[in-house]
Amino acid sequence: MEFKGRDIISIEDLSQQEINYILDVSQSIEPLAKVGSDMLRGKILATLFFEPSTRTRLSFETAMLKLGGGCIGFAEPVLSSTWKGENLVDTIRTVENYADVIVLRHSLEGSARLAAEFSCVPLINAGSGAEEHPTQALIDLYTMRKEKGRIDGLRVALVGDLRYGRAVHSLAYALALFNVELYLVSPDTLRMRKDVLNVIKNKISVTEYTSLDNIISKIDVLYVTRIQKERFPEATEYAKVKGAYRIELKTLTNAKDDLIILHPLPRVDEIAPEVDTTPQARYFQQVWNGIVVRMALLSLVLGTPPDCPKTNKNP
Numbered sequence: 001m002e003f004k005g006r007d008i009i010s011i012e013d014l015s016q017q018e019i020n021y022i023l024d025v026s027q028s029i030e031p032l033a034k035v036g037s038d039m040l041r042g043k044i045l046a047t048l049f050f051e052p053s054t055r056t057r058l059s060f061e062t063a064m065l066k067l068g069g070g071c072i073g074f075a076e077p078v079l080s081s082t083w084k085g086e087n088l089v090d091t092i093r094t095v096e097n098y099a100d101v102i103v104l105r106h107s108l109e110g111s112a113r114l115a116a117e118f119s120c121v122p123l124i125n126a127g128s129g130a131e132e133h134p135t136q137a138l139i140d141l142y143t144m145r146k147e148k149g150r151i152d153g154l155r156v157a158l159v160g161d162l163r164y165g166r167a168v169h170s171l172a173y174a175l176a177l178f179n180v181e182l183y184l185v186s187p188d189t190l191r192m193r194k195d196v197l198n199v200i201k202n203k204i205s206v207t208e209y210t211s212l213d214n215i216i217s218k219i220d221v222l223y224v225t226r227i228q229k230e231r232f233p234e235a236t237e238y239a240k241v242k243g244a245y246r247i248e249l250k251t252l253t254n255a256k257d258d259l260i261i262l263h264p265l266p267r268v269d270e271i272a273p274e275v276d277t278t279p280q281a282r283y284f285q286q287v288w289n290g291i292v293v294r295m296a297l298l299s300l301v302l303g304t305p306p307d308c309p310k311t312n313k314n315p
């Protein structure tokens with residue numbers, strides 16, 4: 001399986017076999033997340049974040065440092081020449097001279113695909129508007145496999161903002177490659193995007209609900225998401241769904257004992273703090289797994305110094 005030099009833009013670009021391979025590599029690299037390694041010594045990661053982030057940027061940088069590499073980048077566009085009017089393509093054409101791999105987060109859908117077309121070095125999508133967040137989905141799958149021992153056979157509920165949440169779009173594509181039953185729980189106005197729904201409905205059993213009540217006792221994984229306030233065109237629309245689903249201790253009364261609760265984080269008010277100490281809560285373990293999976297991805301795409309697989313390599 002060849003990952004060297006590859007971009008990671010969408011889960012749709014990966015086969016089930018490739019995803020399993022990434023999860024296997026993550027598992028074998030996990031001990032190095034504790035002790036460190038010099039596997040990527042001399043390599044440089046550039047993190048270009050045009051949107052806010054805590055976990056994604058810091059865990060990519062942590063992953064690179066733990067593998068012996070170095071990091072450059074910016075966490076806010078006002079700290080880059082974008083603020084002066086530079087376009088994304090020129091930024092990428094510049095940064096590819098400095099870095100061996102680029103991690104990009106941008107508010108525009110299609111931004112990562114466009115940037116990858118111009119980058120000679122592998123480009124990893126760390127969130128492209130409301131579209132996709134493929135590395136978060138790989139972390140979610142890794143967490144499910146680690147905590148439940150398998151992905152096939154699981155009943156998974158995705159809850160909250162399924163319209164604007166990019167992490168659930170990638171996760172839905174990923175789960176559709178496995179033998180899972182998917183329950184989509186959201187307010188009517190925040191139902192799963194049609195383009196994603198059309199793809200996943202052809203592959204696995206998908207049912208939509210507006211309440212968790214009838215399914216909480218059946219599910220193995222409860223994946224909670226934040227209502228993506230910043231992506232609502234109108235503040236009044238956000239006000240209507242704010243706090244629509246809040247997971248509290250009483251929500252879990254009829255849940256399976258071995259249910260696991262995941263959340264890509266950040267959490268606002270959709271999971272009550274007292275749920276954090278239940279045996280079901282796994283969202284802070286997910287954060288650790290984020291370093292592990294990102295170490296695996298960096299080591300895979302950097303395999304050995306990449307020859308530019310694309311046409312517009314600088315001399």
Ligand code: NCD
Nearest residue numbers: 056133166167226264265266
């Ligand atoms: C998510 C994101 O940025 O899409 N966060 C993350 O990367 N873990 C989820 C969110 O912001 O709600």
